[in-house]
Amino acid sequence: MTAHRPQARRAAPLRCLVTAVLAALLAVTACSGADQDTADAAPRDAQGPADPEHNAADVAFVQAMVARHREAVALAEAAAPRAESAAVRALAERIAASQGPDVATMTGWLDDWGEDAPATDDDGGGDGALSDRAFLTGMIDRHRDAVDLAGAELAEGVHRPARELARAVVTTRTAEIGEMTALLAGD
Template sequence: MHNKRSLLRRGAAVAAAGAAALVLAACGGNDDGSAGHGGHGSSTASASASAPAAQGRHNAADVAFAQGMIPHHRQAVEMADLAPTRARSAEVKKLAEEIKKAQDPEIRTLSGWLASWGEEVPAEGAVDHSSHGAHAMDGMMSAEDIDELEKASGEAFDTAFLEMMIEHHEGAVDMARTEQADGAHGPAKEMAEDIVTSQSAEITRMNRLLGKD
């Protein structure tokens, strides 16, 4: 009898454990179901969490874009700084002011990216015009070009400024398109898109001021 009672108790325990297992499985099923919805939430959360990480990734093209665009922008700002005292056209003065207003903050942003990546930020002296021949493909002006612009005034300045800045902008647009194609850093690619859009529009505007449109 004792053995029989023990067997019965064991059987009841096994049955209870089995029932508990079924309950747990059912709960687990509900969790899985909600995790199915929550699974999307979880994936979305993961995707959102990984977005900044993806934006933080960068490659050699991003570094080249930032290191090239900083001196490029600095030269555009330097040229724009000449307009208030030399230009005759109010439109040229306004354009120069807009160029400076747009590109100064971008220089700071580009410098910040390079610093955060542990890459070299081009020194201010990078716009010394000594090596601009090497940058002819990206629209940088030579020392002689800048000298000519500094000595001009009135209509002569307006014409020289617009012609040089068109070439300068075309170079920037080419550099930005390269970044769009080859870069990995999300914010840098976004800046490149902005540069293509805004500077292409300014090229059209400058051609119109020159009577070429």
């Protein structure tokens, strides 16, 4: 039995090393399965941990998008019945139909967060003649602003639904910019 003791003493450090390696592998494996949106999440505010539900970037994004969406809906609703082109009319109707419900969703988020929604602009955007070209150029500018705002949300926001909206904004608005640019080129 004494012959086995030196071997047992040499095995103890090896067991400790194996245990440490296994513990490290388990920790790495557990962390690698973390939720992907956590990896996408922006850093927390320097003043302390942010509310896990939303942060200042989310509020700024949503407030700005509510204002932009309202403007876009008003412009689209004014342009649709006056459109010279069937393609412009269809685009205007699609924009009004898609962005209107988003306003309700985003104002709901703001209400839940105890934040104010931007004041409604009552002019409706419908005064005066609105040519297809004026509608398209105005909407391209609004869409580019929306894409920029969405990029800021994706870089800094933490509210998962707002981030999902931002991703959708980038995708849809970029496609619509291409569509509107093509319509302008066809003038």
